Amino acid sequence: TREIHLAQRPTALPGPETYRFVERELRELRDGDVLVENIVLTVDPYMRPRMNDVKSYVPPFKLDHALDGGAVGVVVESRSEALPVGSIVSHGLGWREHAVLAGQYAKRIELNGLPSSYFLGVLGMPGMTAWAGLFDVAGFQPGESVFVSAAAGAVGSLVGQFARLGGAERVVGSAGSAGKVALLVDELGFDAAINYRDGDVMGQVGAAFPDGFDVYFDNVGGDHLEAALEHINERGRMALCGSISGYNDPNPTGPRNMFKAVGKRLTMRGFIVGDHEHVRPEFERKVGQWLRSGELTYRETAWEGLDAMPDAFVGLLTGKNTGKAIVRLRED
Numbered sequence: 001t002r003e004i005h006l007a008q009r010p011t012a013l014p015g016p017e018t019y020r021f022v023e024r025e026l027r028e029l030r031d032g033d034v035l036v037e038n039i040v041l042t043v044d045p046y047m048r049p050r051m052n053d054v055k056s057y058v059p060p061f062k063l064d065h066a067l068d069g070g071a072v073g074v075v076v077e078s079r080s081e082a083l084p085v086g087s088i089v090s091h092g093l094g095w096r097e098h099a100v101l102a103g104q105y106a107k108r109i110e111l112n113g114l115p116s117s118y119f120l121g122v123l124g125m126p127g128m129t130a131w132a133g134l135f136d137v138a139g140f141q142p143g144e145s146v147f148v149s150a151a152a153g154a155v156g157s158l159v160g161q162f163a164r165l166g167g168a169e170r171v172v173g174s175a176g177s178a179g180k181v182a183l184l185v186d187e188l189g190f191d192a193a194i195n196y197r198d199g200d201v202m203g204q205v206g207a208a209f210p211d212g213f214d215v216y217f218d219n220v221g222g223d224h225l226e227a228a229l230e231h232i233n234e235r236g237r238m239a240l241c242g243s244i245s246g247y248n249d250p251n252p253t254g255p256r257n258m259f260k261a262v263g264k265r266l267t268m269r270g271f272i273v274g275d276h277e278h279v280r281p282e283f284e285r286k287v288g289q290w291l292r293s294g295e296l297t298y299r300e301t302a303w304e305g306l307d308a309m310p311d312a313f314v315g316l317l318t319g320k321n322t323g324k325a326i327v328r329l330r331e332d
């Protein structure tokens, strides 16, 4: 089987020298283990900071070891009663074709007619992130206005739609191309969108919200966070979810005048999705319902085959994806 190792720590965008493709034998199954053939793998932005050797909420990837991350696969050999051959499972050993792991680390999923990749996106970690950040962290209420950055991506596209379906007064997103701006407004039901590559993020955010906004969902940091601080309403709340504008930058920028947060009595709260499991039942029920009713639009950008992982990852970090970025190894 084949897997991808971290060969070198990148200092900017990860290139081919970052990775080593390794062919190796799978280990024998022990009692309770399963052998999973991966169907679809995910690339997520948090993997980029994990390539650096710094202490964070997840330990860094180890040099000369296989990378890991979310995956959905099918059990092809089993020594676990709970997970017979043919079970579809999600687990944490991505970046490889096959995984041998203890059954307790694999979560069985019922596809119910949905593509397996949805469990890496709208019904998986990014979906939970959008839900937890908007409702649990920012405390969004019907009638409020919401600004979200990286709005055409996996998390952002769901934040905007959850807000709209949750009764938002106005939802505006920012994204990095005219095509993405059109998608947000024409297909995902955003009230407006801005293209940050046109420049003047500060001015564009102000113009998009003549009456300000109550909630900012931050995926980007940098100039977006600075503009949000300027234009958010008094007692506004910010869910600090990510800061992708800085992930490949050794000297990330940020807001210059934090005193704005004082005068406006803002709440700015960073969060990690794993701490919000208590909202999972509600998330799964509501989002499942919106998917079945067709009220929620879900987009993916798929790359094909393990060899495409490095391209998919750079593509994600540079905005080549619309919606969730995935790498498909085989059909469902």
Ligand code: NDP
Pocket (backbone or CB within 6 Å): 044, 045, 046, 125, 126, 129, 150, 151, 152, 153, 154, 155, 156, 174, 175, 176, 177, 180, 196, 219, 220, 240, 241, 242, 243, 244, 245, 246, 271, 272, 273, 274, 316, 317, 318, 319, 320, 321, 322, 323, 324, 325
């Ligand atoms: P996305 O699908 O949104 O992909 C990343 C997007 O970021 C790209 O498509 C690109 O879109 C945009 N981007 C890249 N560079 C920049 C830049 N310099 N300025 C503005 N936008 C940029 O990824 P996810 O939805 O998976 O993740 C979104 C954010 O959420 C990330 O910051 C991630 O780290 C964070 N996150 C946090 C979690 C938590 O628990 N706190 C859990 C999951 C995700 P464009 O074309 O618009 O530039």
